[in-house]
Amino acid sequence: MAGAALVWDRVQRRLRAELGEDVYTSWFKCLELVQVQNDTVILSVPTKFLRNWIQQHFIEKIMAHFQKEDARLSRVSIVMRSASLRTAPRPEAPKAAEQARKFSSQEAPAALRPMGEGAIKPIETRVQEGHEGDLQVGSPLDKRLVLGAFQVGRSNVMAHAAAMQIVQAKTGEMPVFNPLYVHASVGLGKTHLLQGAAQAIESSGRRVLYLTAERFMYGFVASLKAQTAIAFKDTLRGIDVLIIDDAQFLQGPKSQQEFCHTLNALIDAGKQVVVAADRAPSDLEGIEERVQSRLAGGLVVEIGALDDALRVKILESRIQIAKAHLPGFDVPPDVIQHVARAITTNGRDLEGAVNRLLAHSTLTGGSLDIAAADEAIRDLVRHREPRRVKIEDIQRLVANHYNVSRADILSSRRTATVVRPRQIAMYLAKSLTLRSLPEIGRRFGGRDHTTVLHAVRKIEGMVTTDQELAGEIDHLKRMLQE
Structure with a gap:
């Protein structure tokens, strides 16, 4: 031994x-x-x-x-x-x-506990009393991801406003939008928004629990094995605000059933629920229809792609944070503009660009001009094969850009505010995909191929004379292909 x-x-x-x-x-x-x-x-x-x-x-x-x-x-x-x-x-x-003894009384990492003054404590694991349960369900929060550091632009202003309404609500006040469902592609800020909201709600004294879908599933399964499922449910339903991130990973009929029961119980009790995923509720694969319906029953908000102005704001914010640790670090405005135009994918790549610029400045001691910036960020802007564009992506992006809904574009509405975005979406579908005119028509609410052809020809004629429209369409094409 x-x-x-x-x-x-x-x-x-x-x-x-x-x-x-x-x-x-x-x-x-x-x-x-x-x-x-x-x-x-x-x-x-x-x-x-x-x-x-x-x-x-x-x-x-x-x-x-x-x-x-x-x-x-x-x-x-x-x-x-x-x-x-x-x-x-x-x-x-x-x-x-x-x-x-310490672990059994839940003196584990504080970030894993529900938050807020007087917040309910996790189910205790009392080995001496024979209770071997678990509800260390709270997912860790990144203290850097606060609402004050969240940059607001055209693509995320509605999601930010909805989150702020929840943050500023009073204890016991009935939610206006419930659930709030936020969806966005990777790196566009939905997790930052949710974690920032969770920390702000915590500071107001309300009981809030931030969970990833994976953590929710593990906590539920563990409670079943430990025979503490009732305590698990009671704990989840005893909070003021439940925030679920990465809902696209919610799998398994039992976990989805419990998730749906939890949503119903909290919403019926006037408690706020916030859910985020990388796609709209109707596009969640493997998720039961009743769960999709419940998620879509509140306010569904999409965070769109970062526009030029927002990318500049994000870069400037990250550079200011870096300067707080290294006062001599400075990036000229023209370099910031250049990097914002070069990196159009997501906020994480922009943060990576700032790190590379910082490394270049501190390790080489050279000045940061556009040539040096290109050298520093070359791996982030390497030439990639254009990604395959889907008609659904075109419809969502165009709808978001022109402040209409995807349902409007697919509907039979003939108002000018809907007809123009619909025609532009059809034009982009013909330009950027290999779909035939009849197929495009079917994907736009079952329209005839002649309707699609008319839209394509109309937009083709307009871009030759309307420079503003031509610029908008070029911008949309770049966002779809990046």
């Missing part, structure tokens, strides 16, 4: 180095070696939640490190800790017991 203890000590050091101090402290501090039996390593933990989490996420890493120490070991078994597992007292037992 003494030799096994030394091997275990080395494995712990490897895990700490590989995963980092925070992850190691959260999940491995209470893990203890029981014995090595033939080719099997037996480890113990104080709670069922810990055992399940480590088995699902880290068991292969642990096994790999043991095999590096002894190739004869081929299996790791994790068991619940009990007095019978220990053949003799160990010097560190009081410390381990203290760690287990």
